[in-house]
Amino acid sequence: MIIQLNGTQKKLTQASTLAGIITTFTKNPEHVIAEVNGHITKKASWAKTQVKDGDVIELVSFVGGG
Amino acid sequence: MSDLGLKNPENIKDTSFSLGGRNFTNRFLLGTGKFKNKKELSASIKASGSQIVTVALRRIDVERHEENILEYIPDNVTLLINTSGARNAEEAIRLARLAKEAGYGNWIKIEVINDSKYLLPDNQETIKATETLAKEGFIVLPYMNPDMYAARDLISAGAAAVMPLGSLIGSNQGLQTKEFIKILINEINAPIIVDAGIGAPSQAAEAMEMGADAVLVNTAVATAQHPPLIAKAFAMAITAGRLSFLSKLPPVSEKANASSPLTGFLYNNK
Numbered sequence: 094m095i096i097q098l099n100g101t102q103k104k105l106t107q108a109s110t111l112a113g114i115i116t117t118f119t120k121n122p123e124h125v126i127a128e129v130n131g132h133i134t135k136k137a138s139w140a141k142t143q144v145k146d147g148d149v150i151e152l153v154s155f156v157g158g159g
Numbered sequence: 160m161s162d163l164g165l166k167n168p169e170n171i172k173d174t175s176f177s178l179g180g181r182n183f184t185n186r187f188l189l190g191t192g193k194f195k196n197k198k199e200l201s202a203s204i205k206a207s208g209s210q211i212v213t214v215a216l217r218r219i220d221v222e223r224h225e226e227n228i229l230e231y232i233p234d235n236v237t238l239l240i241n242t243s244g245a246r247n248a249e250e251a252i253r254l255a256r257l258a259k260e261a262g263y264g265n266w267i268k269i270e271v272i273n274d275s276k277y278l279l280p281d282n283q284e285t286i287k288a289t290e291t292l293a294k295e296g297f298i299v300l301p302y303m304n305p306d307m308y309a310a311r312d313l314i315s316a317g318a319a320a321v322m323p324l325g326s327l328i329g330s331n332q333g334l335q336t337k338e339f340i341k342i343l344i345n346e347i348n349a350p351i352i353v354d355a356g357i358g359a360p361s362q363a364a365e366a367m368e369m370g371a372d373a374v375l376v377n378t379a380v381a382t383a384q385h386p387p388l389i390a391k392a393f394a395m396a397i398t399a400g401r402l403s404f405l406s407k408l409p410p411v412s413e414k415a416n417a418s419s420p421l422t423g424f425l426y427n428n429k
Contacts, residue, residue, distance in 0.1 A: 119221070159215075159241065
């Protein structure tokens with residue numbers, strides 16, 4: 094299964110939930126904001142959101158800015 | 160400051176600053192971009208006494224796990240999340256909604272920029288984004304080009320303040336738009352926060368002396384050789400400028416006016 098994660102393609106070898114993706118690819122999951130196929134996905138539903146082939150996932154967080 | 164310093168001159172304090180339904184005792188908003196390291200950022204926030212600090216929202220670099228900036232921002236500080244990177248109203252709205260989802264409140268600095276050379280804000284798109292987001296309950300602080308009509312429209316659209324640029328972002332050119340900011344101060348019945356281009360504490364003091372309600376600085380602090388020192392200097396300059404404004408400055412005269420009495424001299428006038 095191939096997904097688009099933050100603009101780059103990622104091949105997943107096994108089924109995963111959004112929570113799994115976030116734990117694997119980020120350092121501070123508690124500060125992550127997730128968007129799946131253009132829709133904000135609330136933290137409470139990360140664990141039950143099954144990632145599907147072709148999903149476009151955006152994970153954003155805060156950085157320094159003016 | 161009810162007694163104007165007469166009753167309690169040892170402890171003169173500024174009036175509090177009301178913004179977005181909250182009261183602040185400090186009028187220095189600090190941006191967190193461009194700091195060399197987190198130690199300097201953390202010390203600068205403390206030195207500034209800032210109660211409102213800006214951050215941006217970006218894609219997480221999934222190849223390189225990054226530090227989380229929020230760890231360096233004290234909990235009692237109001238987080239003002241900017242929409243930098245947005246090129247139109249739609250993108251700014253999307254960023255604002257994402258930011259809200261993080262659970263750090265609903266204060267948003269709208270920044271819509273579609274020019275990479277001058278980074279000038281697009282007032283029209285900013286008004287559109289303000290309208291939508293204010294309706295959704297956001298506390299909207301729009302970064303804008305100081306135009307009176309646009310400022311009026313922003314306030315009508317629900318903005319909690321307007322943030323006119325002093326000069327180009329990160330340029331340290333100071334108050335190039337001074338006369339237009341003065342018009343906003345006189346004509347707009349909402350807080351005026353001078354944002355962008357303030358390169359030195361003296362310039363921040365001047366903005367406050369003119370009657371601005373607050374000043375936002377980032378580059379000048381983050382890129383000074385010793386950020387915490389200049390952060391403190393900015394804080395002092397902003398307070399100085401504010402008290403100076405409240406004091407109601409005397410008029411400027413073309414001729415000299417003696418400070419000492421012109422009578423009672425020890426010699427006789429001929």
